[in-house]
Amino acid sequence: MQVNDADEPAVPSSTDQHMTTISRHYFGNSSDSADAFSITIIESMKEDYGLFVWPCSIVLAEYVWQQRSRFSGVSVVELGAGTSLPGLVAAKVGSDVTLTDDSNRVEVLANMRRVCNLNDLKCNVLGLTWGVWDVPIFSLHPRIILGADVLHDTSAFDDLFATVTFLLQNSPRSVFITTYHNRSGHHLIEFLMVKWGLKCIKLRDGFSFMPSCKASGLSGNIQLAEIVLNSDQADVADTIN
Numbered sequence: 402m403q404v405n406d407a408d409e410p411a412v413p414s415s416t417d418q419h420m421t422t423i424s425r426h427y428f429g430n431s432s433d434s435a436d437a438f439s440i441t442i443i444e445s446m447k448e449d450y451g452l453f454v455w456p457c458s459i460v461l462a463e464y465v466w467q468q469r470s471r472f473s474g475v476s477v478v479e480l481g482a483g484t485s486l487p488g489l490v491a492a493k494v495g496s497d498v499t500l501t502d503d504s505n506r507v508e509v510l511a512n513m514r515r516v517c518n519l520n521d522l523k524c525n526v527l528g529l530t531w532g533v534w535d536v537p538i539f540s541l542h543p544r545i546i547l548g549a550d551v552l553h554d555t556s557a558f559d560d561l562f563a564t565v566t567f568l569l570q571n572s573p574r575s576v577f578i579t580t581y582h583n584r585s586g587h588h589l590i591e592f593l594m595v596k597w598g599l600k601c602i603k604l605r606d607g608f609s610f611m612p613s614c615k616a617s618g619l620s621g622n623i624q625l626a627e628i629v630l631n632s633d634q635a636d637v638a639d640t641i642n
């Protein structure tokens with residue numbers, strides 16, 4: 402087992418311990434801010450992409466931290482959360498958080514429970530497969546929906562947008578905040594937003610708000626978008642910034 406930037410021993414997990422890594426992620430400056438904290442994440446090199454902290458997750462988690470006043474006391478659902486860094490930061494700054502990932506990925510869901518315990522954070526953990534309408538999704542009423550690198554596999558985009566649209570409709574004035582690699586322009590995303598009656602109200606270069614110490618470890622063209630129901634546009638825009 403390898404420990405990255407962590408001074409505590411990692412949690413022994415299973416026979417594949419040697420494939421497990423602990424990483425620690427810092428928010429705020431502990432020398433001048435009393436509310437600074439760190440989040441510890443368990444990653445597995447053995448598993449596929451859901452158990453790795455992707456760069457989009459680091460960018461979205463930093464955005465949550467910088468916008469923390471928006472997150473205090475509100476209900477947050479993270480989609481395709483994987484190692485769940487943005488959702489855990491939201492929980493740390495006072496959100497009521499539900500972390501979700503593909504219902505079939507039991508190892509990812511189990512890892513979410515482990516990182517919640519490790520960070521002493523109480524989040525709901527729920528299997529939620531995009532485009533599938535299992536009973537628990539009907540009781541989700543998030544004010545903010547998070548998704549880091551969930552616009553990854555174009556064949557899943559339509560299902561993702563179906564789920565996002567459902568959640569936005571289920572919770573008036575809610576917003577979907579997502580970070581993604583802009584690999585081939587925004588055309589497909591723009592097409593799907595029109596198809597599902599959504600509107601982008603904020604688009605930022607992910608590196609424009611990253612502290613240089615974090616940005617230097619990342620690469621790619623990462624964008625951050627805030628997306629709402631077309632009909633909600635004016636209401637939600639009032640609540641931003």
Ligand SMILES: C[S@@+](CC[C@H](N)C(=O)[O-])C[C@H]1O[C@@H](n2cnc3c(N)ncnc32)[C@H](O)[C@@H]1O
Nearest residue numbers: 451454455458481482483502503530531549550
């Ligand atoms: C590229 S990973 C990003 C993980 C994490 N958000 C991050 O940025 O570190 C994509 C995530 O979406 C999840 N995912 C993929 N297809 C899904 C689906 N159809 N329904 C729900 N989750 C899905 C995967 O299990 C994985 O955790």
